[in-house]
Amino acid sequence: MHKLPIRMTFFYQLHPVVSVVYFFEAIVGLLLFNHLAVALTGFVGLLLVCIFYKGVAVVFRQFKWYLSLLLMIAFFNVLLNQRFGPVLYQVSLANFTFKLTVPALIYGIVMGLMLVEMLMVFGVLNAILPAPKLVAVFSPITPKFGLLVVISLNLVKTFIQTLGDLSMLQQTRNINVSAGGFMRRIKSGGRLLRILLEDSLASGMETARLMDARGFGVEKRTHYAAYHWHTGDWAFLAASVVSFAGMATSRLQSAGWSGSVRQFTQGFMGQDFYALASLGLVLLLPLLAEGVYRAWTN
Incomplete structure (x- = not known):
């Protein structure tokens, strides 16, 4: 499949302020939930976004490093958390007893996924927001x-x-x-x-x-690229703010969150669906906007 040049995408052409607001919402949203199903949803959503904007080859090269990082975090978490059950595997050596517990394994996978998701978000951010756009926002x-x-x-x-x-x-x-x-x-x-x-x-x-x-730094000479607001910018900003509000509301209702390692053995609750849906909507919003933009322009 032919990859669309990133400069021709709707996401890249957004006003820099809108892009900065969206990435802020995405980063905060990833920190709001620690349920395994929600973390997997975030990973799949970001994987699709990265493939669309960066290409399969680039994502595959980075994925090998991401996988090693995830496995390392999961390993150390299993090694340091031995308290709660059920126990999958146990081995004793002299005075040391190693337990592979389900909560520690799930917690390690979730923490690894959250870190990988952060790296993926910043990878897309570097592609969508080059230095001139950041200067235009912060200067x-x-x-x-x-x-x-x-x-x-x-x-x-x-x-x-x-x-x-x-x-x-x-x-x-x-x-x-x-x-x-x-x-x-x-x-x-x-x-x-x-x-x-x-x-x-x-x-x-x-x-x-x-x-x-x-x-x-001198007035009217800080940046040289002029960025103007368009209807699509306002529409995307409104959609992202509404999606983020839904995500924050679901978090206030304790959806998609486990307070301790012990609770990671609990299954999927009904209220967790709202956290899953809201986070997935925020992360997939650029792809949905691309589809609407292509349908509108064609």
Whole structure:
């Protein structure tokens, strides 16, 4: 299936303020619930959103790292929570007894899913809200914060790009930093990290000087891209606010929330459906808006 360029999507063309409000609602919504079914719903919804806006290949490469992170969190949670039953597996070694309990396993999976979902949200945020849009949102409030946002984004981007360039250079020169003894590898890795940090910080300071020379922070010169409000922006903002209100209301009714590890063995309650539906609606709202936008324009 041909992937639509992200700049041609309705979500990318939204007013930056609307996008910032939506991502704030999505992040808060993911923190409101810790039920396993709700966490799985959030993961599936974000997976569909990531595939649509970033492509299957990119999502698959990141998914392998996400899976390892989830398994690591679940493992340590099972290791540290041994109190509640039922017990799936138990083994004793000397004076130590390890219990694999259902609540600890479910709780670890939920915590891992929540962290992965946060990473997925920020991945989509970086694609939808590049530095100029963030500057346009935050610079009217505080230009210094807008400058800090731009420098931070450029620092990470430069760090990753320089790491790729140095890795390619090492391959062409037959340099292997992982060869040799343990101390040698630590010194080689530390030297590489120092070069990356120095180059990235120098690039960030150069960006700051250039922005200061161009009058960044001066009235009417903080950002150069003009963003105008359209009917679609107001409609999307209203839909996201209503969906977020429904999500907050369901949380106030204790839907989709477990107060302790012991309660994670409880099944799906009727009120949890409202939490599941409201969170799913918020996360899938960009895809629903894309469908409405395509139907309207065609």
